[in-house]
Amino acid sequence: MLPRPSWHFFCVLVLCEALVRGEGTCYYPDRVTVASADVPCFSGDAGSPCCSKNAICLSNGYCMSIIQPFGLSRGSCSDSQWSSASGCKDVCSSVTNVRNGGCSLPLLRYDGKEALYCANSIVSNGTDLACAGGAPPFTLPDASIITNKAILANASCPLSSVSPTAPPTPVNTSSPTSNPGDIPTASQDNDHENRKVAAVGAGVGVPLGVLFVCSLAWALFERNRRLSMLQSMSRQAVTTQEQSDRIPMMKFRVANQNIIPPQELGVHS
Template identity: 35%
Template sequence: MFSTTKLERTGLFLASFIAVLSPSLSAVALANQTCYYPDGSIAQGDKPCGNGTDVGCCGSGAICLSNSLCMDVRQPNTLARSSCTDKTWNSGNCPNYCLQDTSFNKSGCSIILFSYLDSTAEYCCNNMDASGNTPICANNYSKFQIPDSSIVPGYALLSEYTTVSNAMSSTGSNPNGDHHATIGVGVGVGVPLGLITLASIA
């Protein structure tokens, strides 16, 4: 039989173990949150861009940005509004852009650079219309601006990297000797990161 002292020690150990484990379990649960498009449908394949309760999401092939938008590396320099862990989209942390058209709300929506004048960038949702004398946003939707952003490492495409510098340095060597894999990371991650650095998102 256990003595009272042994039982107390066992109880303290279990309590300490649970206390240490609980934050980890919470982080895992938050990382596995479901992402939703503005119409409430599930964004299959999207992953949260943070561990908060309400955060923007991006696809596994995109880079999360701090303004809740996504940079798709399959289309360099293409921004997109994707999904959010808040199904209602009432949270200010959701990427509340391009919600004026119901056709945009059942999927992600590209965000196109319309102009960049006097250090001010303006964007359009989905497309531009240049059929007239003066280009406008498609469907005559209003142009809009986007806050400056930074790359959010550790999520979506950069889920295996905790810092941007780690992502960049990973192109330099490969402990497994797989040269092709190293080049793939360099092209898929290094190039878009460089483009983002050179062209600030404003």
């Protein structure tokens, strides 16, 4: 017979559940489904918007994916009740079939001043483009990138966020033993890039120059050898002609001058 679990066992279970459902747990808008692949973007007790570990957290509470499909999305929230204090905004609430998962935020149109987005998808209404399901389009506030959360959790950034519209506030990241001259400046970075470009150019140009010089030297060598061969052949021809001029003409002589030439035989009667 198995022993009955004691109250200590139930206390451990409750404690483990509390730890699992702590700040690191994120929920979709249905308030039940746990987004196991999401992490909170902000720190605090009031809750935080959550994004995938493969996405960039934005300060406006939304996410920017860096894997397919690219784009903005509404993730989850570490506050299971999605209260206003958490900063989690469910702009996809009109699309009920995505309340238990993420929701993409495609751009509907941009007129140069205002950008309008849709929840989950865009369709054609016969004459123009509109949000799916007749949902009204909406705007999103500007945002900066949270550099120490989600995909950028291990990034070595000195700033907690990067804004595209405002210059970042300088942060002193030097240690007590560091030298201010050790911190690279913009000019040093430019010099480093210029040296890299020069090194690449030298690496490409030097072999080409050596190849050109070798080709030119080989061409000159072949030309000189050909001229030497022609001059040698010309000298041999002259020498042969001179030798033939010095050889005396030989006269053919009869070996025996006493030989009687053939004569007709006399006719005897």
